[in-house]
Amino acid sequence: MERSGLEFILLETWTAIRRNLLITLAAIGNMTVSVAILGAFVVGAINLDYMASLQAKSASISVWLHDDADAGDIEAKLFGDLRVKETEFVSKDQAQQEWAEMAGVDPEALKIAGNPLSDIVRVKVADPDDMAAVAEFAEQLPGVAEVLYSRSVFDKILLLSHGIKVSGVVVGLLLVAATMLIVSTTIRLTIYARRREIRIMQLVGATNWFIRAPLVFEGAFQGIVGGILAAIALTIGYAYLHSYLAESLQFIKIVYSAQFLTAFALGLILAGALFGTAGAFISANRYLSEA
């Protein structure tokens, strides 16, 4: 297309936005709220999943060895497994020391009674999902007396984490569908406000592409502005939440880094742009196929 064509489309877009200021503002408001709700949901799901994975990652498997076992060989075999992230050898004496500290007993006093414990290899897995399989693998190794990890707690955390992922995707998709519906309905208003121009454009032989372009640009504009507003609101709110948690509820950890916030804000703006563009496209197509 010639340059003047694009110029015309952008100019038309801008005039329409200025002229229908009230409708534009309403559309942007709608977009802001929709994107913000979706964003709040996404960030909530991300954090629930993050907390669950923190719990899962801190969990380790304790592999108790027989007294005559070759600890170095067993640790090497465990570490050789690709699912294992790290291993740590804890000698019988260290184990007793740790236990004494935890129990608040003088370790020297305990030593007199002898050491009923055995050498331990602590194993951390890379993916919490592999926990059970790695534990089974460890059990089969010669020289291993017992394998311990808090299976029931662990399984619940895994279940929760999976639940969050699945329901997150389902609810997320529903929210996206609802947002699209709101957005495309709002953009229908804009189109309706411009039906006279559209009619004349059709009569003088403008292609549908040409009629649609300013409407789609307008939708994209509304979406981007709505996305920016939602990003500002949510980022500020999130920063407040973070500083509140850091002060009063330290055991709750949320994802927080400049990188995360930037990605989140950009994601919201992009989502707004996508919703606006797609919504306008759908509405414009529907309108043009009816006319």
Add this chain to the structure above:
Amino acid sequence: MEGVGLVYPDGTRALRSIDLHIERGEFSFLVGASGSGKSSLLALVYREFVPTEGRVIVAGQDVAALPRRMVPYLRRQVGVVFQDFRLLPDKTVWENVGFALDVLGTGRKEKHHKVPISLELVGLADKSDAFPHQLSGGEQQRVSIARALVNAPPVLLADEPTGNVDPDVSWDIVQLLANIAERDTTVVVGTHDKYIVDRMRRRVVNLVQGTVVRDAKQGGSYDGT
């Protein structure tokens, strides 16, 4: 048009077995009472509707067989003027005419060349910067004619072009349309203005209840008298 019929989706029959041939550069009136099918007939030409029967051929093209995406290109060949002018109220006269070129992606240079020619033709060169509400009905109709002509279409349709203007101005409008026909443009004017039709003495096609009851080739009058 060959054996053309049109039935609206709601079952109303608008047109029945119409055979009509209009030469290039010919000026003709399409007359009949309201609801006789004048607007429907014109709408078939710019493919607002697709005939349910028969063929409509415009400049060698079968309009009904035209794929949807080609309709805009047909409409560039057919200028249309309406009773209610259909101007954009917040654009000046110049911009309203230029708009028809803008939406075709016409370059700035070409636009600045064509718009003044078109406005000159309808005698409104001095009102370029006026807004539609500052003009009389007759002037507004001239603007809409200028818009229909700016792209130099071979066919110009006018649906009740004098319906909203004063009687003495009506005559000027129709004279203008007749002059346009002199420039090798086919002009079809749908009207029920008896005075004008009788005074012009041109070809008159009379529609009654969706069929052609009379086609006076030359020197026709509104009711055949």
